[in-house]
Amino acid sequence: MSVNQLSETNQVSEMIEWLASFGKTKTGGVTRRLYTPEWQAAQHALKAKMKETGLETYFDSVGNLYGRVQGTEKSGAILTGSHIDTVTEGGKYDGAYGVIAGFIAVSRLLRKYGPPKKTIETASLCEEEGSRFPITFWGSKNICGLYHFHDADGIQDENGILLSDAMKRAGFGPGKYISPARTDIRAFLELHIEQGMVLEQNNKTIGVATHIVGQRRYTIRLKGESNHAGTTPMALRKDAVTAAAQFISYLTRKAKETDPGLVATVGQIDVKPNVANVIAGEVAFSLDIRHHRQEVMEHYCNDVFSTFKRNAKKKGIHISITQWLDTAPVALDPALAEIARSIAKSRQIAFQDIVSGAGHDAQIFGSFCPTLLLFVPSRNGISHSPREYSAIRDLETGIDLLESVLYKLAYT
Amino acid sequence: MSVNQLSETNQVSEMIEWLASFGKTKTGGVTRRLYTPEWQAAQHALKAKMKETGLETYFDSVGNLYGRVQGTEKSGAILTGSHIDTVTEGGKYDGAYGVIAGFIAVSRLLRKYGPPKKTIETASLCEEEGSRFPITFWGSKNICGLYHFHDADGIQDENGILLSDAMKRAGFGPGKYISPARTDIRAFLELHIEQGMVLEQNNKTIGVATHIVGQRRYTIRLKGESNHAGTTPMALRKDAVTAAAQFISYLTRKAKETDPGLVATVGQIDVKPNVANVIAGEVAFSLDIRHHRQEVMEHYCNDVFSTFKRNAKKKGIHISITQWLDTAPVALDPALAEIARSIAKSRQIAFQDIVSGAGHDAQIFGSFCPTLLLFVPSRNGISHSPREYSAIRDLETGIDLLESVLYKLAYT
Incomplete structure (x- = not known):
């Protein structure tokens, strides 16, 4: 040197x-x-x-x-x-x-x-x-x-x-x-x-x-039914946490399958009432999606959101999906x-x-x-x-x- | 009358x-x-x-x-x-x-x-x-x-x-x-x-x-690695939220399979740092388990916790399971x-x-x-x-x- x-x-x-x-x-x-x-x-x-x-x-x-x-x-x-x-x-x-x-x-x-x-x-x-x-x-x-x-x-x-x-x-x-x-x-x-x-x-x-990368950010809100954790049999529940967990597992697996460059992140979860012995009536979670091709994000979002909606309906859970960031x-x-x-x-x-x-x-x-x-x-x-x-x-x-x-x- | x-x-x-x-x-x-x-x-x-x-x-x-x-x-x-x-x-x-x-x-x-x-x-x-x-x-x-x-x-x-x-x-x-x-x-x-x-x-x-029913309550703490939601490929993540989601899906499915009288509830989830564009480094969630037979709860806990531990190890995530209520x-x-x-x-x-x-x-x-x-x-x-x-x-x-x-x- x-x-x-x-x-x-x-x-x-x-x-x-x-x-x-x-x-x-x-x-x-x-x-x-x-x-x-x-x-x-x-x-x-x-x-x-x-x-x-x-x-x-x-x-x-x-x-x-x-x-x-x-x-x-x-x-x-x-x-x-x-x-x-x-x-x-x-x-x-x-x-x-x-x-x-x-x-x-x-x-x-x-x-x-x-x-x-x-x-x-x-x-x-x-x-x-x-x-x-x-x-x-x-x-x-x-x-x-x-x-x-x-x-x-x-x-x-x-x-x-x-x-x-x-x-x-x-x-x-x-x-x-x-x-x-x-x-x-x-x-x-x-x-x-x-x-x-x-x-x-x-x-x-x-x-x-x-x-x-382009970025899309969403808030997904699930509304089920808050109920007693002891007296409500599993089959009678409309548990927003369980639904959110299944959706997060699905979106993660799907991101890996879709494209090696695609990332999908749930960084924020807010549960109501968020008490150990009460079945959660509401969950809101964030979803951050990034890829350098619009069509990859588009395809991914279409699949994931239609799957969410179909499954939410089956479970009797109301779902709303709000986009709050969309960068090309x-x-x-x-x-x-x-x-x-x-x-x-x-x-x-x-x-x-x-x-x-x-x-x-x-x-x-x-x-x-x-x-x-x-x-x-x-x-x-x-x-x-x-x-x-x-x-x-x-x-x-x-x-x-x-x-x-x-x-x-x-x-x- | x-x-x-x-x-x-x-x-x-x-x-x-x-x-x-x-x-x-x-x-x-x-x-x-x-x-x-x-x-x-x-x-x-x-x-x-x-x-x-x-x-x-x-x-x-x-x-x-x-x-x-x-x-x-x-x-x-x-x-x-x-x-x-x-x-x-x-x-x-x-x-x-x-x-x-x-x-x-x-x-x-x-x-x-x-x-x-x-x-x-x-x-x-x-x-x-x-x-x-x-x-x-x-x-x-x-x-x-x-x-x-x-x-x-x-x-x-x-x-x-x-x-x-x-x-x-x-x-x-x-x-x-x-x-x-x-x-x-x-x-x-x-x-x-x-x-x-x-x-x-x-x-x-x-x-x-x-x-x-008897009741058991636990806090399950997962520690992965907080990281940038955009720059960390899916394959390099130690995402505590994804792990928690998979565990919650598993414990719910397992509760339904185990016994119609068994209930297992995750009512509380706390994510750190809980920010939309940051991969969560830490998640703590509650687990409330109830059944009228000890052996059913025992069998369920053994299965679920050993599955959690095995999967956490695979994902490079540290797990701790703390019981804070145990009623016969x-x-x-x-x-x-x-x-x-x-x-x-x-x-x-x-x-x-x-x-x-x-x-x-x-x-x-x-x-x-x-x-x-x-x-x-x-x-x-x-x-x-x-x-x-x-x-x-x-x-x-x-x-x-x-x-x-x-x-x-x-x-x-």
């Missing part, structure tokens, strides 16, 4: 710890929610660091931060980055890694090669997680024209603070800086931790995302993915194609401009937790690859 | 409403918990009514109320009655019916036939439900010598009031009246609402209980049951043998003296609810039968 490489490895490691210091919690996690003092401090500190490195820095009016290197040719901008906000008690890598990776890659390119042909910008997007306000992708959706200031109307956090007020108190809001909506972005590149264990299980350093799958740009693959191959980096099971800013950009999403492994697949961790050598390999893709796009 | 019968029918109907007026709630239910002002008022009003009818009345020191008709022969007492306390927002019939039935039957016998050969007592037992203090059968267990005053030590209600203090404030406690423990009871007869729908479904007016089945007295059956037959009352799936004071007396437990139908099986209801003609038939059994035991 050369002296130069050693110092670069230290750079990513140091920046991860430095950025985690804004909002660090007692447990070693990070809580850095939109427009909070920790969030503000992080954005301003990043701006100073970008400026110091020779980037042209600016905010937009919702608080997205950019570091720009003007290209010598007249062209749109190649944008890289990720989000600066975290979940409550999140880790040091989710979002932060992409912000740091963009900054390091662009800084290195500028230092090594000077101004590019095509303009490059690295971004620290203001919000993706929805961890403070019940709205997600506030940064990327404002950039892509999918949200405007008025979409914040009436949205408040758990303390009743309005998104619009929090934005103003943090120094942002309509007219404060340039409008967030952009029309000049020719590509978006995001580097992120996988937040799953596929790469780790397959011993790969890089995942090249081909798609981001996003196909990422094949040409950008192929550039990433060919560089990885030439560098003998162990990589694989992967479908992203989680949402990312790249999902919003994916329908807006050619988009590349690269993953590095997450130890044990753990994320949204203080135990989130990715190996420094993997983080560095990701940054090297990002730098090379940017070089290819902006300098050649 | 003779004028006499009409007036007697009015008597039970009026007494049900009269007793329900002590602790009546806005919803039309009854809340009359141990030693509360409503409870005190009810016991004292009953005592006055018993006295008025010519019974010799007395309390014991825990607050059980008796109305006695001294027999002409030297003998122990034949006791009938039930409990005066209710659950919170309970109905008008649970417990109250047995108290009223005992009073009416004994009053009628005294009026019609004068003093019996064998002493009869009718009782309003102070507590059975455990609805105020975390202790049940405070009345019957004190009578049968299974509880003593010191068993109340440290037991408090949800407001931190000690059972012993509440007892004293209500005018009871050690030395206030005679000791509750008795050795002179030769039989106990209890009339109760079924609290199930077996009699109603079978169009029967009377159920002659042969057994009271009680066989009621065959000779008393046969007397009830033969009278019912001669009167052309539609009756059937039945196993009590709920606990009753008769369960405590059952191991102490020959005990008879008779049921009348509950509409839709509903109990512990303001909607609890039994038809007046069924209540009256029950009282007639009780009167005849008492006559047979005490006058012949």
